[in-house]
Amino acid sequence: MSKITDRYAIVGVGESERSKNSGVTPLHLALDAAKAAISDAGLAAKDIDGFMSYNENDSCTSHQLATNLGVRPKYVKDILGGGSSTELLIADAISLIESGELNTVLIFRSMNGRSGSRMGGGGWDSNMLQQNIDGGSYIIPYGAASPGQWFGLFATRHMYETGITQEHLGHVCVSFYEYAQRNPKAFFHGKPLTIDDYLNTPHLSYPFTKHDFCLESDEANAIIVTTAERARDCKQKPVYVMGMSSRQCHPHSHYWSDLSQVASDYVAPEVYRSAGVKPEDIDVASIYDCFSWVVLRQLEAFGFAPRGEVGDFVAEGNLRIDGKLPTNTAGGMLSEGYTHGMNNVLEIVRQLRHQYGATDRQVNNCEIGISTGWAGPDIAGAMILRN
Amino acid sequence: MTYQKPIPLKNIDNAPYWDAADHHELKLQKCSDCSNYNHPPGPGCAKCGSTNLTWENFGGDVEGKVYSYIISYRPFLPGFQNDIPLVIAQVELDNVKDVRIIANIIDCEAKEVEIGKTVKMVWEDITDDRALPQWKIIE
Numbered sequence: 001m002s003k004i005t006d007r008y009a010i011v012g013v014g015e016s017e018r019s020k021n022s023g024v025t026p027l028h029l030a031l032d033a034a035k036a037a038i039s040d041a042g043l044a045a046k047d048i049d050g051f052m053s054y055n056e057n058d059s060c061t062s063h064q065l066a067t068n069l070g071v072r073p074k075y076v077k078d079i080l081g082g083g084s085s086t087e088l089l090i091a092d093a094i095s096l097i098e099s100g101e102l103n104t105v106l107i108f109r110s111m112n113g114r115s116g117s118r119m120g121g122g123g124w125d126s127n128m129l130q131q132n133i134d135g136g137s138y139i140i141p142y143g144a145a146s147p148g149q150w151f152g153l154f155a156t157r158h159m160y161e162t163g164i165t166q167e168h169l170g171h172v173c174v175s176f177y178e179y180a181q182r183n184p185k186a187f188f189h190g191k192p193l194t195i196d197d198y199l200n201t202p203h204l205s206y207p208f209t210k211h212d213f214c215l216e217s218d219e220a221n222a223i224i225v226t227t228a229e230r231a232r233d234c235k236q237k238p239v240y241v242m243g244m245s246s247r248q249c250h251p252h253s254h255y256w257s258d259l260s261q262v263a264s265d266y267v268a269p270e271v272y273r274s275a276g277v278k279p280e281d282i283d284v285a286s287i288y289d290c291f292s293w294v295v296l297r298q299l300e301a302f303g304f305a306p307r308g309e310v311g312d313f314v315a316e317g318n319l320r321i322d323g324k325l326p327t328n329t330a331g332g333m334l335s336e337g338y339t340h341g342m343n344n345v346l347e348i349v350r351q352l353r354h355q356y357g358a359t360d361r362q363v364n365n366c367e368i369g370i371s372t373g374w375a376g377p378d379i380a381g382a383m384i385l386r387n
Numbered sequence: 388m389t390y391q392k393p394i395p396l397k398n399i400d401n402a403p404y405w406d407a408a409d410h411h412e413l414k415l416q417k418c419s420d421c422s423n424y425n426h427p428p429g430p431g432c433a434k435c436g437s438t439n440l441t442w443e444n445f446g447g448d449v450e451g452k453v454y455s456y457i458i459s460y461r462p463f464l465p466g467f468q469n470d471i472p473l474v475i476a477q478v479e480l481d482n483v484k485d486v487r488i489i490a491n492i493i494d495c496e497a498k499e500v501e502i503g504k505t506v507k508m509v510w511e512d513i514t515d516d517r518a519l520p521q522w523k524i525i526e
Binding site for chain 1: 392393394398401426433457461462463464465470473475477489490497519
């Protein structure tokens, strides 16, 4: 166990409306999410003294958000980053609270990910991409410009080595879409997917079909972190941070140079050591799912099934609500919405609070959960939470 | 018609690689201290951090095995609309096992591509003075 185990908690979560065309700026979405999280925690905006966000130059700043909440913040921090930034900023917030700088921190991600700046939507200048991506001249002239293609190179090789099949990728999608049918706010609510539908869908970029790619959405999410002591005065049942491994890296910043390993391989032992638990202790999971295969690769890295058996693990239904590891229980980024991972964190907090009560959305008796973040094979993070 | 796809941009770190490519040759950066190859090249060795780096010329006869690949059925960048399906492969060099180079496999049907297939490096003359290394299946 680490020295922070059970000493900090997530006390509030909230989101804006989710849509494909919000018609408002990311600042408006961020305000809605922040107000929802503050209200969820039973706090007032002035109780928040630190504001943090991550973005891809597609959002508002933490200072703008604080200003429009009528708060003069003591500390603001906006980082460039996608997946795993939620875990990183929660770790940063805990460090700043631990040092006595801050009391309570709000972390948000706000984006018009569909109607505004689209990750995979094209329109990027090819020369800009070459200059800004490490080793860009070795991929962009070949038409490799999308995470779906870059991660696909890892996937094809990994599938070849471990026996994971297209159908196994499909079982990840089908499991998550099933959750979306219980979540009226999920984009794919009312759009169920069967394994036959999946297998009849053509490849967009082999080995991925459109179902293996995450969604794009306009939305904002917010999370509030404070000490366990203050958490006891908040409105909701606190969800405690047991352990973290907030940011680990692949050995090469040009991660395509080695397809055999991913940053999650380094995160996993560290996060379990930090929390003092083992994979078999985990009751519910939020596994970063920008692509279906990314889930399978992380299940291996985080020890939920041995290498070579991960495909069978998902085919047996273990990601479903009655499986061994209910995962991405609001539908995940494949079928609920996409905020670079934060929506999955909101969901696992709600599960650990048992907020869904006696409905079919609640994972029974869950006490310990893991949330993993994946910026890519290059950078990853994770945290283990408990109620 | 002028070349529509992105042309490799030379910079302080990669210029020897792309200059060699323009002459239909492969050059790789090598660390003089730990003897590992450094690809993609940079100012420091990714294995040991040394800045004592040199370039080794492998000439124009380069073969390797497909290590991984993807096949894109829509263009993800402008200029590739006539190249669909586009095969992007990472190839392990026969001479230097720990260097794997990404390029398209040209003149091949999507269904021909498999991990382990032998390919050779060929150079496409894309402008008057630039050439792009590509892979071609030879068995």
